[in-house]
Amino acid sequence: MSKSLTWRSTIALLAILVAVVYLVPSITGEVPAWWSNILPKDKIRLGLDLQGGMHLVLEVQAAKAIENHLERVVDEMKGDLRKEKVRYVTLKRKGLDGITITLMRLKDETVFRDMVSAGYPDFNVESMPEQKGRPVFQLVLDPKAKIQIMKMAVEQALETIRNRIDQFGVSEPDIRPQEDNRLLIQLPGIKDSKRAIALIGKTALLEFKLVDEENSVQEALKGNLPPGDEILYQVSVDRETGHERKTPFLLKKRTALTGEYLTDARVQIDSRYNEPYVSISFDARGARLFEQVTGQNIKKRLAIVLDGKVNSAPVIQDKIAGGKAQITGRYTTDEARDLAIVLRAGALPAPVKIIEERTVGPSLGKDSIEKGFKSMLIGGIIVILFMAIYYGLSGFIADLALLLNILFIMAGLAFFSATLTLPGIAGIILTIGMSVDANVLIFERIREEVRLGKTPRTAIESGYAKALVTILDAQLTTLIVALVLFQFGTGPVRGFAVTLSIGIVASLFTAIFLTRIVFDYLYVKRNVKRLSI
Amino acid sequence: MQFIKPGININFIGKRNIAFVLSGLMILATIVLLLWRGGPNYGVDFSGGVLVQVKMAQKTSPAEIKKALRVVNLDDSIVQEFGEAGQFEYLIRIRKTEVELATIGERVEQSLKTAFGNSVEIRRVEMVGPKVGKDLRQKALFAIFYSILFIAIYISGRFELKWLMSIIMAICLAFVVYITSGFGVSVTWLIIIALIVTLTLCLFLNLKYALGAIIAIIHDVVITMGFFALTERELSLSIIAAFLTIVGYSLNDTIIVFDRIRENLRRFRRKPFEETMNQSINETLSRTILTSGTTLIVIIALFVLGGGVIHDFAFALLVGVIVGTYSSIFVASPILLIWEGRFGKKAQKKA
Numbered sequence A: 001m002s003k004s005l006t007w008r009s010t011i012a013l014l015a016i017l018v019a020v021v022y023l024v025p026s027i028t029g030e031v032p033a034w035w036s037n038i039l040p041k042d043k044i045r046l047g048l049d050l051q052g053g054m055h056l057v058l059e060v061q062a063a064k065a066i067e068n069h070l071e072r073v074v075d076e077m078k079g080d081l082r083k084e085k086v087r088y089v090t091l092k093r094k095g096l097d098g099i100t101i102t103l104m105r106l107k108d109e110t111v112f113r114d115m116v117s118a119g120y121p122d123f124n125v126e127s128m129p130e131q132k133g134r135p136v137f138q139l140v141l142d143p144k145a146k147i148q149i150m151k152m153a154v155e156q157a158l159e160t161i162r163n164r165i166d167q168f169g170v171s172e173p174d175i176r177p178q179e180d181n182r183l184l185i186q187l188p189g190i191k192d193s194k195r196a197i198a199l200i201g202k203t204a205l206l207e208f209k210l211v212d213e214e215n216s217v218q219e220a221l222k223g224n225l226p227p228g229d230e231i232l233y234q235v236s237v238d239r240e241t242g243h244e245r246k247t248p249f250l251l252k253k254r255t256a257l258t259g260e261y262l263t264d265a266r267v268q269i270d271s272r273y274n275e276p277y278v279s280i281s282f283d284a285r286g287a288r289l290f291e292q293v294t295g296q297n298i299k300k301r302l303a304i305v306l307d308g309k310v311n312s313a314p315v316i317q318d319k320i321a322g323g324k325a326q327i328t329g330r331y332t333t334d335e336a337r338d339l340a341i342v343l344r345a346g347a348l349p350a351p352v353k354i355i356e357e358r359t360v361g362p363s364l365g366k367d368s369i370e371k372g373f374k375s376m377l378i379g380g381i382i383v384i385l386f387m388a389i390y391y392g393l394s395g396f397i398a399d400l401a402l403l404l405n406i407l408f409i410m411a412g413l414a415f416f417s418a419t420l421t422l423p424g425i426a427g428i429i430l431t432i433g434m435s436v437d438a439n440v441l442i443f444e445r446i447r448e449e450v451r452l453g454k455t456p457r458t459a460i461e462s463g464y465a466k467a468l469v470t471i472l473d474a475q476l477t478t479l480i481v482a483l484v485l486f487q488f489g490t491g492p493v494r495g496f497a498v499t500l501s502i503g504i505v506a507s508l509f510t511a512i513f514l515t516r517i518v519f520d521y522l523y524v525k526r527n528v529k530r531l532s533i
Numbered sequence B: 001m002q003f004i005k006p007g008i009n010i011n012f013i014g015k016r017n018i019a020f021v022l023s024g025l026m027i028l029a030t031i032v033l034l035l036w037r038g039g040p041n042y043g044v045d046f047s048g049g050v051l052v053q054v055k056m057a058q059k060t061s062p063a064e065i066k067k068a069l070r071v072v073n074l075d076d077s078i079v080q081e082f083g084e085a086g087q088f089e090y091l092i093r094i095r096k097t098e099v100e101l102a103t104i105g106e107r108v109e110q111s112l113k114t115a116f117g118n119s120v121e122i123r124r125v126e127m128v129g130p131k132v133g134k135d136l137r138q139k140a141l142f143a144i145f146y147s148i149l150f151i152a153i154y155i156s157g158r159f160e161l162k163w164l165m166s167i168i169m170a171i172c173l174a175f176v177v178y179i180t181s182g183f184g185v186s187v188t189w190l191i192i193i194a195l196i197v198t199l200t201l202c203l204f205l206n207l208k209y210a211l212g213a214i215i216a217i218i219h220d221v222v223i224t225m226g227f228f229a230l231t232e233r234e235l236s237l238s239i240i241a242a243f244l245t246i247v248g249y250s251l252n253d254t255i256i257v258f259d260r261i262r263e264n265l266r267r268f269r270r271k272p273f274e275e276t277m278n279q280s281i282n283e284t285l286s287r288t289i290l291t292s293g294t295t296l297i298v299i300i301a302l303f304v305l306g307g308g309v310i311h312d313f314a315f316a317l318l319v320g321v322i323v324g325t326y327s328s329i330f331v332a333s334p335i336l337l338i339w340e341g342r343f344g345k346k347a348q349k350k351a
Helices: A004-029 A035-037 A062-084 A106-118 A143-168 A193-201 A216-223 A282-297 A333-345 A360-393 A395-415 A422-450 A456-486 A490-523 B015-037 B063-071 B101-116 B130-160 B162-184 B189-203 B207-229 B237-265 B273-305 B309-342 B347-351
Strands: A054-062 A088-094 A098-105 A121-131 A134-141 A173-178 A183-186 A206-210 A229-237 A245-253 A262-269 A277-280 A302-306 A307-311 A324-327 A352-360 B051-056 B080-082 B091-095 B121-128
Touching: A004 A035, A004 A360, A004 A395, A054 A143, A062 A088, A062 A106, A062 A143, A088 B309, A098 A106, A098 A121, A106 A121, A106 A134, A134 A143, A143 A173, A143 A333, A143 B162, A193 A352, A193 A395, A193 B051, A193 B101, A206 A245, A206 A282, A206 B051, A206 B121, A206 B130, A206 B237, A216 A229, A229 A307, A245 A302, A245 A307, A262 A333, A262 B237, A277 A282, A277 A333, A302 A324, A324 B130, A352 A360, A352 B130, A360 A395, A360 A422, A360 B121, A360 B273, A360 B309, A395 A490, A395 B162, A422 A456, A422 B237, A422 B273, A422 B309, A456 A490, A456 B130, A490 B237, B015 B207, B051 B101, B063 B080, B063 B091, B080 B101, B091 B101, B091 B207, B101 B121, B121 B130, B121 B189, B130 B162, B130 B189, B130 B207, B130 B237, B162 B309, B189 B207, B207 B309, B237 B309, B273 B309
Parallel strands: none
Antiparallel strands: A054 A183, A054 A352, A088 A098, A098 A134, A121 A134, A173 A183, A206 A302, A229 A245, A262 A277, A277 A324, A302 A307, A352 B121, B051 B091, B051 B121, B080 B091
8 A cells, every 4th residue: 555655656746746847937938058958948828818919810812813823824825826826806814714715717726726735734625606707715724723723822822921920020920721711820919910910911912014195094084995004093191181092093904014023122211301112123034124114115104003003103214224113102111111021022822801800909918817817816715715614634635636736737738838818717717616526526425435434544445436437427528528619619719628628637637646645645654543524 | 514414305306396497487588588689699709890999098988989980980889888997998899791891990999099099099809700700600509519419429328338329329410410401501500400309319219318418508508698698798709618618517517416316226226216316416415516616716706806808708607607506406307307207117117
């Protein structure tokens, strides 16, 4: 008996020691280097609801990615057709399914089909009824390729956003893909949520388009839009009144140059007006294109379009070589800095939409921790006092188990590097109430056995034995619920499930195993005659 | 120290009819209340919309805040005082789903700052798009459903050693759910159908303990929902977590009584079932009261001191623990008795 007691005590002490070791990094904050080399250094992480921060779910508009892809293919195909000397009447995107094309001559069909199967393997050519003797085809995008495009769009969006956030500077951001083309983004400790949203949600598609100087905007606004043109607006917001002013621009639809050739974007200060602007540099190919466009259109206006809005439309004074340009606007320093970040990180492959946002200010998080711990402390003290009064010495033993239980829950959180949330604290508080349950069950059984006239030693033995089955049954069902919660819950609810699960397992250990050691020591080894229960 | 004297014998089972009437009335009241309100009061998590928690520098009436929101056309939102008095905190709920939700938080902040100065602090913003709200609702319902299913399997297997039966039940249930979901039934109805199927299966497969426990669980959750509706609280994700905790707690209580009943049934084979059951409830009474007591102590601490964000969560637990304790004594066990009287061995002998 005493031999097994030594063993059990050793296990218990070891468990407590391990728990303490796991907790040290969370308590001290920083651990010395020798410690982190050999001992655990993971801390209990605080959820966004406790430390403040931002939780975002974005939906990548993957349909738009397919649209973009089809548009690109249309452009590419136009070039290829020219090369092959195949003449066409119309060539355009048809919804999200594919492309329709009407050829000029019947005899071009074989050349066209060969071209598609060689250069565009993702498309199936389907013949449609002829129109006025001209062959019509539909190029249907393969469903597998479609899925691939959407997947790529989500992956690319994730990478781009990660890049932007890294450059913005957030400690320990968590960015991960979710089902249905969604991205989950968690930014702990972020203070300016507005700015973060603007930074993350911006598509940042930069385009350079020539202004159509031959036709009038007013005419176009009345509905006489010249072919190959489009109307885009410049939106300026008055900083004092908050009023928006929209100026229409008549632009050539064809994009002269896009932001994909960008190599760098930096904030610079205009020395004349002391206003920040973003200077951008192109790679070799972009620089050549830029030189070409500017050289051919001197004294014309070139509009810089960002996400479909005209940023500015300066007059080209001279051919610009060297691949440098400036984006000006009435930016604040922060705005200019963020614009430089998104331009450097690149455009999103498709626009994103914020479909869920949860922001908790840092002060509220602090309040929540304080209040949570205060209620834990007060509730815990009352329960501890109550148990000691109700069960005497045995109550103290149960209290010891309770305190160790909390220690183990905390260590468990550090071990799994789980996140402590506000509902998680509630879970710990709940476990305080429920973990005494196991001891109550055992003590009530022991009392019953004592009433039957048994000695303390046998009463304890049969009390534990009889209560054990019931305790296991009861705790296992709660564990089932906790696991289901973990599986289906999100965010804070998960935190609750985690603490509850760890609490259940820990309370089984403390309430059954640890208390038994103390009881055996007192009533078997020391042979105390009077049972205080 | 003892609250409950040993050898106490209160006739709980004899008062079952009173309990049934009481429980029936409460459940009926809940249903009427929910129908009258047109369903549960979903928070932004489930209905979609925006919730903003603001802290003002001085006392402000909700009407004043609403007036300030008129500038940005959000004066139809619900503004409530929140948290402790003297903190000047308010909750603004915006139910609009047709407008661009992502910028609402910003607009609220701007309009309040123009009206009340820069000391306005936005403490929390929760924006849930309508699609996400629907997803979350489904997830929550499935969580409730699966926990009940697993519990039913566990209890039947564990208590009556009918693992095979419980697995058959699980397969049947999964099948029914699969078929009905094929017809595009809404999740709410799916859960109701699943519950009815579970109960019927329990009945036909003679899984009486599972039947009692599950009815007790439904009873507890429904009544807690009733109290929620009565006090005009909103259902959110964390409240669902609270409901599931209630499920776990109520079950915990029920199982402990059931364990004693099984034990005593083996010990006193000749005693009438009713007497054994009553004796078992009395024997576990001390434990029931003690555990509920300690659990209630900590929940009350959380309810009073935990702050606004956790207040409703603590309220749900508070009601749930009280109702759960009551149901394990007055609902779960009497259902066993009724089952035994109708379908059990004794009834069959008489026939």
